[in-house]
Structures are given as C-alpha cells and as structure tokens.
Amino acid sequence: MNRRIKNTLITLAFPVLMFLIMEAVCLIAAGRHVIDFSTNLDLVNLVRNTGIACAITYALSFNLTSGRLDLSLGAQRLAGTVIGSNIALALGLSGVWLLLFSLTFGLVFGLVVGLVFVWARVPPMVLGIGMGLILESVVYVTSGGVGLNLFGVQGITILSEAYFTILVVAILLVVVLYLVAYTKFGYQMRAIQGSQRIAQNSGINIFRHAVLCYTFAGGLVGVAGILDAAYKTQMAVTSGNASSGPVVSNTFPMFLGIFLGRWSNQAVGILVATLTLRIFAMGLAKLQLSEAMSNVVNMFLYLAFLVYLANENYFKKRKAWADRLVEVQEKKSKLGIPVEA
Template sequence: MTHSQTKSTHPEPGPWGRLQAASIERLHIRLESLLVLLILCVAMTSLSPYFLSVSNMMNILLATSTIGVLAIAATYVLSSGGLDLSLGSVMGLSGVVGAAFAVNLGMPTPVAVVATLAAGTLAGFVNGMIITRAFVPAFIVTLGMLGIARGMALVISDGRVIYGLPKAMVYIGQGRPLGIPMPVIIFLAAAFLMHLILAYTKFGRHTLAIGDSENAARTAGINVRRHRLVLYMLSGGLAGLAGLLYSTRINSGDPTAGISYELTAITAAIIGGTNLFGGRGSILGTMIGALIMGVLQNGLNLLAVQSYYQQMAIGSVLILAVFIDQWQLRKESRV
C-alpha cells in the first residue's frame, strides 16, 4: 500500500475535528471526576437532611473558594513538574501580614490588601530563587518554607489571633453582591483568568512543556529557570489571595490558618486531572476537584466525623487519585 493510499484510508481531521480535539485538550475535564462529585452529593444528601439546604450550599462554596484558589496554584506548579508544599503556611502568613497592616499599623484597606498579596508573592519568590539558582529540590525548599512561613506568622502575631479588620476589608470575605458571596466571585474570576492563561497563552504552553520534558523545553528555547521562578511567584501570590479570602471571611488574621491545606489543594488538583509529575493540567478540572474536596469535608462535618478521621480520608483520597492517574497513563501507553 502506498503512502497516498494510507492517507486516504486515514484522512486528516477537518477544521471542526481539529477544533474539537483542541477544545478537549484545553478543557481536559475527567468525566470520572464529575461522576464522583455527583455520587458524593447523592450520598451526602441521603445521609444528612441538611446537606441540600441553601445555607449549607453557601458554606460549601465559601470553603471551596479558599481551597480552590490554592488548588489553582498547585495546578500550575504540578503541571510544570514542580511541587509546592508551603501553600497552606504561606496562606496563613499572608493573612496575618494583612491583618497586622490593617489593625496593628492602622494602614488603609488597599495597602493591607496589597501587603497580603505581596507577602505570598515574596514567599513564592524565595522558593523560586532557591529552587532555580541554588538547585535545591522543590520538595526540600517548599517543605522548609512551610515551617518558616508558619513560624513568621506566629512571630508577627505574637502567637495570637489579630481581630477587628476594617469594614471595607471584611467586605472582601463577607460581602454578598447580588446575594453571591464575594469570595466565590473572586474565586470564579481567578479560575477563569488562570484557565485562559494555562489553556490559550504561550505562558501556559511553556508551563506544560517544561512539565513534559524540561530538557526538550530548554532545547526549544524556553528560559526554564525564569519560567519556574515566575510560577513559584504566581503560586505564592495565589496563596496570598487565599489568605486574604480566609482572613476577611473570619474577620481576623489567624497564624494557624491553612494547616494541611496544601494536602487538600494538591489532592483537588490531581483529582481534576493534573498530572503529579508534570505535563498535564486543567483549571476547570481542578475546580471540580476542589468541589469534591469541599463536599467531602462538609459532609463529614455534618455527620460529626472527628477532624483526625477527616485527615485520614483526605490522605486516602490523595493516594487513590494518584493511583488512578498513573493507572490511566499506563493504560494509555499500552494502547
């Protein structure tokens, strides 16, 4: 059979086929994740009569907004082949810094908000510089930052919760324009923007290319070190945003906020289709993963399950998600 005959037997997809393929690749939403979310909602509804109440749905969305922002940060770092274990601690530090600026120093709300985001971005910058310049593994660097950021939050707050944020700042976490909680609006806006960047821009393509093969990306002319630095700064900035949403929602800067949140965020990202070892990521999938984690935690709270059992459940879900992801990759490689 000649080459031309082969081409006629397997024709090239038309413009619509290519568009469909590109859309599926960009969205990369696991149908399994949607099914799990549906099953989980049905199960929680049957176990608790309060699950489907309007107030409980709002609680789930509010909790998901914080975890969701952290999960977006985890998606970017993981899809590039990196790892950020400091997300929860940087979130706590950022919230304390913002509260200290607003309450202890009496700074205006815009200054306190900028300080909150800047604290997270600075922590990400330190992570990125050590990883890219000193060539220390990301696991070690971000694990170290986990302790450093938590310690700094305790030092700044003197180990106490900083109460009494300005009303304008509290509105960020407690306002409800058109009846929709402000943190949910901010989360959806951030997710939409981050999805566009990852799916449709050169920055997003370079992020996935680095995660797929760092050497090939470097050969293709991508400045891998600079790109990784920006990714960790972005991760820290998003952790700062999560800290802002959390602190303004509870009207205080809590130095213990965000403990183990990095585990939940990473789990949500992997459930949503992000590859733990890089090369694949989906913000829309991560949103579904964050909803799964939010529903799971909320349901366990309604069922009065102790917090340590909840941590066991989250850890088990993480292991299961990675197992399923790797099983699917091996299955695809054999096809």
C-alpha cells in the same frame, strides 16, 4: 454530539454525580440533604470553601505540575496574609485592601522563594521546608507571635460574602486560564511539563519560568489566606512547617483537576474538581463523622484515585500485550518457527 458540548457535559457530570451520590448517602444514613436549600447558608459555605480551596489548588498546580512540590507554600500563605493584612490594618485600611495587600505580599514572598530556588538550585522539597521554616519565623517575629486578628475589625464582612468569593474565583479563573492556555508562559509550562531538558535545549529559560511560577503561586495563596482569615477572624502563627497542612490537603483536588482537564482545561478542571470534593466534604460533615473518620474516608478516596491514575491504562496495556503475542505467534507460524505453548 458536538465535541465541546460533550466535554462540557462530562466535566459537569463530576460535581453533579458527587452531589447525587452524597445526597443519597446523607438521606439514607442521616435523613438530611447534603445541601439544605431552605436557606442560602449551605450554598454560601460551599462557595466560600470552594473559593478558598480553589485558589490554593491553582497555586499548587503552577509548580507541582512541573515536578516541584513547594512545601513553603503554606508559609507563603501565612506570611502574605499576616504581614500584608497587618500592614494594611496599621495604615487604617480594611475590606478589599486586605485582599490586595495579602495578594501583593504573597507575590513578593513567592518571588523570594522562586529566586532562592533558582540561585541555590536546592531540590524544591528541601528548599520548601527551609523557606517554610524561615517564613513562619518571620511571621512570628513581625506579628509579635499574635498572627492576624480580625475579630471586631470593621469592613471585613465583605471578604466572607458569597458574591465576593464568586467574583474573586471568577477573576482567578480567567487569569489562570489566560496564563496557562493563551500565553507564552503557558506554552512554556506545557513544554517543561513534557520534558524539562528538551524545553531548556529548545531555548526556554526554565529558571525564569520557575521564578514566575513561584511568584504566581505566592499571590494565589495570599488571596486564599485572607479569604479564610476573614471568615475565621484570625490566622494564628505556626511553627515546624505546620502551615503546610492546608496546602498539602489540596493536592487531591489538584490531581483530580488535572484529570478533569482532559475534557476542558487545567484551570476549569481544577475549579470543578475543587467543587466536587467540597460537596463530598460537605456530605461527610452532614453525616456527622468524627474528625478521624472523616480523614480516613477522605484519604481512602484520595488513595483510590491515585491508584486508579497509576493503573488507568492497565487493561489497555494488557490487551495490547496479548494482541502483540498473537501477532508474534502468527508471524512465527508463517515463518515455520515452532511456537511455544
């Protein structure tokens, strides 16, 4: 079989398998389908939630794959969305303009965090906490503590429409795919992911690259933020870095996406992983589990996946070690060296 077709089938197998598993579980346990095709409501929800989560996961992947966990990403999402959208609303703009303003302000806040990172050389997690707290406070002050309220605002319905979400995700996919796979930026990213020191010694400006990563990530979470706020009609201010919650919860699709990227590439892998996990979440919702139980199931699956990732070569390594022992013993016996039992 053509390798490309094989890889495509393996990649698509994940959401399909997840759907089949959850469909069986939901039918057996709750007597209902994981996706009710009698209306388009479940599909619209799936598309919307996948789109929002996918944008956040792409944002996470820019820095996390290079070893930088940016804990201010949630605050950038909050700041980009609330400040950008409030300015757009103050200018009498609505609809797609909110998206563009959130994107722009997300890029700006990402750029600011990136520049501070390069200037201060503080470990990314520490910087992320500090910048997160600062940005949350900025949002609080600039919005008078209200955040973003879109309830009753005309023209925002388009941002919650499935076709619009698909369009946005398609554009994001193409942009991220192009950036990561076909540009100098992408090649540098892979070099830095391999070894930051070697990448720097070979002439890559790792600091400029980091600033670009932070900037792109900021823009992406800005997009995710406004899509989410448009559906919920509001985005409340937070404090104490509580804004990082929705971002950190997307580390699972990011790791799964990188894993799936083996059969496609990182951008496609993340989209498929996000879709897979949204189907899983939808199944849990259909099972009507309590919030606590849903969290337990989600986190257990996440942990199990991380354990698998950490040990996926365990049996290969054991076999290689056993083969090596046999080889050594044969060599010793050939050389007449006594072999220990």
